[in-house]
Amino acid sequence: MGWVSAGEGYEVALMEGRVAARATAGRSAGRRLKSLPKALRDHPEVERLRRFGEWLDRHAAACVAQVDAWMVSSLPVPTGLLGRVWADEAWRSSLHDLAVVGDDPDEVGFLRDANESGELRVVDLDGETVRLSPRTVLLPHPVLLPDLDDLREFAAELGVTQRVEQIYRATWDKPADDELDAKATTVGEFSGGRFASRFGLAARATSLGYRVSGGYATCRVRDGGAAVEASVWIGEPYWDGETETGGLSWHDPDGRTLRLREVGPVAWSEGMRMASTLHAGRTVEEGGAS
Incomplete structure (x- = not known):
């Protein structure tokens, strides 16, 4: 993006997401300044560029989210x-x-x-x-x-680098059906992770991109053409005392709980990924895990 005039003696531009300034006169003419001069901080052009930079950040995040949704599904x-x-x-x-x-x-x-x-x-x-x-x-x-x-x-x-996690995304392979209890509906591998507050656990879930609904952190994917929602219990919605992560389960669009044998490979991996990343933020006591 090019430089634009911002009052007498200065030009401003959006560079690497931040508003930069340079002098147009004097010994420093044409040289980028290390910081924004006080006289420019409330200038309309500076404020316009700040708002534009914020929009670009939101746009970039939306693009990543959309591509991630295409990939996950x-x-x-x-x-x-x-x-x-x-x-x-x-x-x-x-x-x-x-x-x-x-x-x-x-x-x-x-x-x-x-x-x-x-x-x-x-x-x-x-x-x-x-x-x-x-x-x-x-x-x-x-x-x-x-x-x-x-x-x-x-x-x-x-030298492949990916903005959207795909190749290096943490994955979990679903066990063979004969390794799963025919009636089982819950995975408890990542249950029991203790957190100082339910609010903190819910905040961790939302910061990781998961939805919090009622007492659960959830993620929705399409697996084999069908929508599936994975959910992990994180505590009563209005309770702000200590809480623990609960079991992981999966549901169809009608809210029916799926048996583990019915869960597809993508839904299994994404559910386990959510449960694992939530559990990783637990309180760990010195000398052992909690």
């Missing part, structure tokens, strides 16, 4: 749409280097470019840059990617 995304938003830096940084799958489910590539005609440029697992033109692509959840460990190793060699 493994929803097909029109390639033409990717091409239309690619010119926007916030969208591009959210999508760049994500693993995508086109018409062939066995061919995975890391997204490097997209144009409005629907053509994508990806780096395949042979390290070759190829062009694809499928009507839609998937941004698969990592538990659905074949040979994930090998893919992570290749991504590290390639």
